[in-house]
Amino acid sequence: MKILITGSGGREHALAWKIKQSKQVTEIHCLPGNAGIEEIATCAPIGMMEFDKIIAYAKEHNIDLVNVASDDPLVGGLVDQLTENGIAAFGPNKAAAQLEGSKKFTKEICDQYNIPTAAYKVFTDFEEAKTYLENTSYPTVIKADGLAAGKGAIIVENEVEAVKTLNEMMSNAKFGSAGNTVVIEDFLTGEEASFFFLCDGETALPLGTAQDHKRAYDGDKGPNTGGMGAYSPAPILSDALQQEAIEKIIKPTLQAMKDMGHPFKGILYAGLMLTEKGPFLIEYNVRFGDPEAQVILPRLKNDFVDLMLKTNAGALSNTALEWDDRAALTVIYASKGYPDSYEKGSEVVIPESPDDKTLIFQASTKKQDGKLVNGGGRTLAITAFGDTIKAAQENAYTATDKINWDGGFYRRDIGWRAVKG
Numbered sequence: 001m002k003i004l005i006t007g008s009g010g011r012e013h014a015l016a017w018k019i020k021q022s023k024q025v026t027e028i029h030c031l032p033g034n035a036g037i038e039e040i041a042t043c044a045p046i047g048m049m050e051f052d053k054i055i056a057y058a059k060e061h062n063i064d065l066v067n068v069a070s071d072d073p074l075v076g077g078l079v080d081q082l083t084e085n086g087i088a089a090f091g092p093n094k095a096a097a098q099l100e101g102s103k104k105f106t107k108e109i110c111d112q113y114n115i116p117t118a119a120y121k122v123f124t125d126f127e128e129a130k131t132y133l134e135n136t137s138y139p140t141v142i143k144a145d146g147l148a149a150g151k152g153a154i155i156v157e158n159e160v161e162a163v164k165t166l167n168e169m170m171s172n173a174k175f176g177s178a179g180n181t182v183v184i185e186d187f188l189t190g191e192e193a194s195f196f197f198l199c200d201g202e203t204a205l206p207l208g209t210a211q212d213h214k215r216a217y218d219g220d221k222g223p224n225t226g227g228m229g230a231y232s233p234a235p236i237l238s239d240a241l242q243q244e245a246i247e248k249i250i251k252p253t254l255q256a257m258k259d260m261g262h263p264f265k266g267i268l269y270a271g272l273m274l275t276e277k278g279p280f281l282i283e284y285n286v287r288f289g290d291p292e293a294q295v296i297l298p299r300l301k302n303d304f305v306d307l308m309l310k311t312n313a314g315a316l317s318n319t320a321l322e323w324d325d326r327a328a329l330t331v332i333y334a335s336k337g338y339p340d341s342y343e344k345g346s347e348v349v350i351p352e353s354p355d356d357k358t359l360i361f362q363a364s365t366k367k368q369d370g371k372l373v374n375g376g377g378r379t380l381a382i383t384a385f386g387d388t389i390k391a392a393q394e395n396a397y398t399a400t401d402k403i404n405w406d407g408g409f410y411r412r413d414i415g416w417r418a419v420k421g
């Protein structure tokens with residue numbers, strides 16, 4: 001089979017690495033890819049939102065299956081357009097991708113199917129939202145309805161901050177049209193964890209748990225990022241809590257999507273808050289997380305191409321997943337300045353042969369005059385295995401410390417929650 005992946009991040013490098021291990025695969029293509037992906041796949045400079053060019057490329061190269069790996073093209077309907085053009089695609093269609101594309105859509109499902117989530121109100125009118133903020137308790141959470149690169153949820157401590165945030169979203173279009181509608185919801189307390197599923201419309205097969213680190217600096221300080229490191233499994237999500245989340249959150253969601261005529265096929269990523277009252281849904285994503293993919297895929301033993309085909313065929317009910325028993329932990333090496341502005345084009349030197357416990361995934365990297373250079377914020381994901389999360393953490397930092405990159409930085413405490421005990 002010839003497989004095409006869209007995207008250029010560490011997640012896509014992990015997918016390409018995993019897909020390459022399938023005996024069914026003869027060619028891997030990635031659009032646009034990066035310098036690391038280029039070592040195992042054919043890449044071409046076509047952006048993941050250039051749908052017409054992606055379709056033409058897939059036709060020209062007789063691609064058998066396209067993995068649409070990120071939120072923007074999924075919510076924008078790339079899977080629908082590929083399918084209409086006779087090209088098989090892995091990922092939810094546009095209607096099903098609303099689970100990530102619209103917070104209001106997901107919240108309404110929670111209401112109708114009794115799914116535990118923070119109490120909320122939806123607003124399209126600034127004055128009405130402002131009046132509500134005068135009478136609510138703090139902290140509270142204001143969210144842009146649409147996609148906002150993971151930055152659209154703001155926790156506000158008081159009314160002054162709240163109105164400022166509302167102004168930015170609704171009047172100044174800080175997140176573009178994503179903020180025309182806002183959801184204001186109660187603040188939940190507890191620990192967060194991510195739970196992944198492979199869904200074929202009917203069956204949700206648990207695809208592992210992970211914990212991300214959203215803040216830029218050690219001690220969970222600094223601005224929010226796309227994620228500075230992750231580990232899997234997340235011990236906080238006990239078997240009992242996983243089962244509770246499946247029964248109360250995941251199964252009713254799949255039922256809702258079916259009832260609406262939009263069965264969900266692809267990766268469902270549930271962001272959960274583990275509250276005193278059990279797991280609550282914070283949000284859904286309709287794809288792997290980045291960097292969560294860099295710790296989940298290395299632990300998965302099954303042929304991923306086989307799983308994608310079974311997902312599309314609605315044939316997951318008799319599938320069992322096999323896992324590496326070890327823990328995996330990944331450290332993100334990002335450009336200095338990220339998530340704000342940073343310089344591109346500085347040389348990244350990776351030692352020739354990392355040890356056999358380590359995998360190095362690249363993001364937005366380029367080759368310039370034979371040198372590897374950064375081309376984006378998050379640049380490397382250094383994943384290591386270990387018998388415990390602590391051992392995986394030690395292995396990951398041993399490998400990370402060997403990389404030579406003056407223009408980069410990384411957190412030193414990835415995994416702290418799991419190793420503190």
Ligand code: AMP
Nearest residue numbers: 118141150153185186187188271282283
């Ligand atoms: P979201 O974009 O909905 O995933 O929100 C981003 C982050 O904001 C989450 O990962 C949480 O850390 C935080 N967050 C979102 N909603 C809530 C909530 N209702 N209570 C507490 N924290 C929240």
Ligand code: GLY
Nearest residue numbers: 226227289290291
């Ligand atoms: N790491 C969080 C995300 O991919 O959304």
